[in-house]
Amino acid sequence: xxxxxxxxxxxxxxxxxxxxxxxxxxxxxxxxxxxxxxxxxxxxxxxxxxxxxxxxxxxxxxxxxxxxxxxxxxxxxxxxxxxxxxxxxxxxxxxxxxxxxxxxxxxxxxxxxxxxxxxxxxxxxxxxxxxxxxxxxxxxxxxxxxxxxxxxxxxxxxxxxxxxxxxxxxxxxxxxxxxxxxxxxxxxxxxxxxxxxxxxxxxxxxxxxxxxxxxxxxxxxxxxxxxxxxxxxxxxxxxxxxxxxxxxxxxxxxxxxxxxxxxxxxxxxxxxxxxxxxxxxxxxxxxxxxxxxxxxxxxxxxxxxxxxxxxxxxxxxxxxxxxxxxxxxxxxxxxxxxxxxxxxxxxxxxxxxxxxxxxxxxxxxxxxxxxxxxx
Numbered sequence: 001x002x003x004x005x006x007x008x009x010x011x012x013x014x015x016x017x018x019x020x021x022x023x024x025x026x027x028x029x030x031x032x033x034x035x036x037x038x039x040x041x042x043x044x045x046x047x048x049x050x051x052x053x054x055x056x057x058x059x060x061x062x063x064x065x066x067x068x069x070x071x072x073x074x075x076x077x078x079x080x081x082x083x084x085x086x087x088x089x090x091x092x093x094x095x096x097x098x099x100x101x102x103x104x105x106x107x108x109x110x111x112x113x114x115x116x117x118x119x120x121x122x123x124x125x126x127x128x129x130x131x132x133x134x135x136x137x138x139x140x141x142x143x144x145x146x147x148x149x150x151x152x153x154x155x156x157x158x159x160x161x162x163x164x165x166x167x168x169x170x171x172x173x174x175x176x177x178x179x180x181x182x183x184x185x186x187x188x189x190x191x192x193x194x195x196x197x198x199x200x201x202x203x204x205x206x207x208x209x210x211x212x213x214x215x216x217x218x219x220x221x222x223x224x225x226x227x228x229x230x231x232x233x234x235x236x237x238x239x240x241x242x243x244x245x246x247x248x249x250x251x252x253x254x255x256x257x258x259x260x261x262x263x264x265x266x267x268x269x270x271x272x273x274x275x276x277x278x279x280x281x282x283x284x285x286x287x288x289x290x291x292x293x294x295x296x297x298x299x300x301x302x303x304x305x306x307x308x309x310x311x312x313x314x315x316x317x318x319x320x321x322x323x324x325x326x327x328x329x330x331x332x333x334x335x336x337x338x339x340x341x342x343x344x345x346x347x348x349x350x351x352x353x354x355x356x357x358x359x360x361x362x363x364x365x366x367x368x369x370x371x372x373x374x375x
Contacts, residue, residue, distance in 0.1 A: 008127060023113050043249045094112075210252060239370070
């Protein structure tokens with residue numbers, strides 16, 4: 001007998017998790033290092049023209065097959081751990097080969113549906129497809145459509161932000177310019193075509209949001225994000241979107257991670273003043289430091305996409321149970337001392353593939369509702 005599909009319901013990051021989508025890493029054989037990729041990851045990489053082609057040229061950075069195999073071993077272990085906790089796990093469709101994609105304005109090597117948190121966000125009973133920053137990711141959600149259609153047919157709402165063309169000049173580098181950072185090595189020589197009259201577009205990832213029931217924290221670092229901020233407010237007037245002004249360049253789910261009402265995992269105390277006033281009274285756990293030598297060294301062929309803080313990108317099963325990278329024993333100890341049950345799962349190449357367990361997952365069904373945790 002086929003198991004019925006519940007209606008989508010996911011308002012927060014910590015109430016009991018019932019259903020989740022876990023991404024796939026098959027055929028993640030290269031990073032396409034075009035201008036959109038370089039600008040997005042500018043905080044974490046220093047592009048090497050000899051390795052990646054001319055600046056802005058969009059060359060492929062191959063990833064060794066062994067590391068792709070190890071990535072998929074670790075994803076399999078994550079799926080098994082979640083299933084063992086009683087969570088129903090769904091997967092995107094798998095690309096059967098390396099995929100080249102093309103628009104009228106650019107071409108790229110497609111990224112597989114691994115970091116599924118980025119291209120979608122669930123707000124209550126609504127699936128929202130967001131507006132990708134990176135050209136290689138524009139068609140990524142096609143692999144999630146089999147899952148989304150099942151939820152839609154079961155009664156979920158389904159919306160999409162306007163799809164960006166990502167033509168030349170569509171991306172705003174204001175976050176970096178305000179800090180005096182030169183982005184020329186990322187943007188000069190962009191081979192994409194222009195669209196006459198089109199300026200900065202709506203560009204935004206789901207991982208720029210953190211959900212707390214009725215309230216949603218939203219990172220807005222540039223005009224691309226500000227357009228999405230307006231779209232969210234226009235389409236979800238029953239939710240309260242708290243604008244965090246440039247707390248990071250893009251994603252914030254390795255900066256501020258609510259573990260349960262009243263308790264935050266926060267990268268550093270210095271971020272507390274950047275949060276809404278009501279959140280500043282919550283208790284804060286700051287993670288123990290991670291040295292660079294705790295991570296694999298990719299300098300022989302590539303670089304780290306994610307910062308060394310990626311391992312606070314944890315996934316909560318409920319208010320007392322958290323999936324944590326087994327390679328971060330310091331955080332495991334801290335959480336266990338606070339009474340959490342930790343589910344350790346090994347995740348070796350989180351910095352190379354740019355995502356932790358929260359990034360790899362899209363929680364579609366949790367038991368919580370639009371509670372007011374901040375008043």
